[in-house]
Amino acid sequence: MPTIDVGDGELWYEEFGSGDEVVLSCAMGFTAGAYPQVLADPPTGYHVYTIQARGFGRSTHPAEPPAIGWLDQWADDVCAVADRLGLDRFLYTGVSHGAGIGWHLARRHPQRLKALVSVVGTPHDRAGGTESSEGRRRFIAERHDPAVVTSLLEKLAGWTDDPARLESRRARFAQAAQEAADRPEDEASINQGKPFPEARTDEELAEVYRGLRLPVLVLAGMRDGVISPESALRAAMHVRGAKAVLFEDEGHMVGDESADRLVREVRVFVDELNGVAEPPVRA
Known part of the structure; x- marks a missing residue:
């Protein structure tokens, strides 16, 4: 599989599909056949690139942790890959820590994102500290x-x-x-720690959200053992124009266990962004 030279290292990636809607996702690793790879399958048919995060697998292993922190480094790496692929703007989606990368992308490089789709990965509640x-x-x-x-x-x-x-x-x-x-x-x-560690309280975290200006879809599981429903709702309440879908019967493994459910919601969200969603049925 190919690697991309991003200047100070190489990042391994896989490519799926060939549609007009381009999606990037980054994580420590990806399970074959799970979300977001399924976004490339019909009827969705997006053009998906999955990127293995710096420090893992066939991507570059730095001798020291990045000075700017892992999540900021990985966010910058996603943009570096997009640059090499000739992509100005793209959809970003991630699961768990991969979604954390997306939230840092949204803050550091909002102009690069058409939208963020966060799957069981809204920044953690501040209880228990902010580092990890x-x-x-x-x-x-x-x-x-x-x-x-x-x-x-x-x-x-x-x-x-x-x-x-x-x-x-x-x-x-x-x-x-x-x-x-x-x-x-x-x-x-x-x-990598919790996203936005400088936010010491839940209210400070809400303030970070209020500073974001881009379309965001939050997909979460009510039975998640690490990302609470309150975390998902906090993002939905404070990112202007955000949309949230919470599944009562899903938990943190939803990306592996129910990829098709996620993909359906993403497709509706993207169709809404593109102005091609079917109008609601009215009685």
């Missing part, structure tokens, strides 16, 4: 203990009483626990 979540710190410290990793993943995913989903999670979490134990030390120690 307790779960992330514990995951890094105890990643060699499969029981601890599995327990943390179960809490993160959120509860479900769907037998098929429970069985799927058991297999997925077992694989993830093994991958965590095998991950190279330089990757395993990366802790």
